[in-house]
Amino acid sequence: MGKRVNPMGVKSALTYEVSEAAVALGVSKATIRNWVRDGLPIMATKKPYLISGAEIRAYLRSKSKAAKKPLNHDELTCFRCGAGRKPFAMSVECFPNTIKTSRLAGACEQCGGAASRIISNSRLDEFAATFHFKTGAGSEP
Numbered sequence: 001m002g003k004r005v006n007p008m009g010v011k012s013a014l015t016y017e018v019s020e021a022a023v024a025l026g027v028s029k030a031t032i033r034n035w036v037r038d039g040l041p042i043m044a045t046k047k048p049y050l051i052s053g054a055e056i057r058a059y060l061r062s063k064s065k066a067a068k069k070p071l072n073h074d075e076l077t078c079f080r081c082g083a084g085r086k087p088f089a090m091s092v093e094c095f096p097n098t099i100k101t102s103r104l105a106g107a108c109e110q111c112g113g114a115a116s117r118i119i120s121n122s123r124l125d126e127f128a129a130t131f132h133f134k135t136g137a138g139s140e141p
């Protein structure tokens with residue numbers, strides 16, 4: 001159980017480095033990194049990572065909403081909609097998350113925003129039957 005974080009701690013018009021976001025929200029840098037691993041979108045792949053305040057707010061809101069409503073089997077959590085959504089074309093990418101879990105990431109069918117969910121590796125086969133897993137990186141157009 002994480003403590004509740006007030007999304008209003010960040011300003012939606014600003015961008016934050018991990019350490020700045022941690023200070024603004026009163027959480028540890030590790031917490032922010034966990035959120036990124038959990039699907040909070042970052043703005044660059046190079047360090048220092050920048051995170052938009054608007055995305056942090058959307059992420060925190062969706063987290064508190066998502067906690068109340070379990071996802072259907074064929075849904076990911078869309079951080080912009082703040083709800084369970086099917087991924088576009090039922091297509092997801094699968095990333096290693098922890099030793100026991102993986103993260104499925106796709107684009108929200110409704111808003112095109114980043115949607116993801118963490119699944120147990122023991123259920124990978126089950127989810128592979130539900131979603132179309134995109135095969136490895138490097139096959140981009």
Ligand SMILES: [Zn+2]
Pocket residue numbers: 078079080081082085108109110111112113
């Ligand atoms: Zn959406």
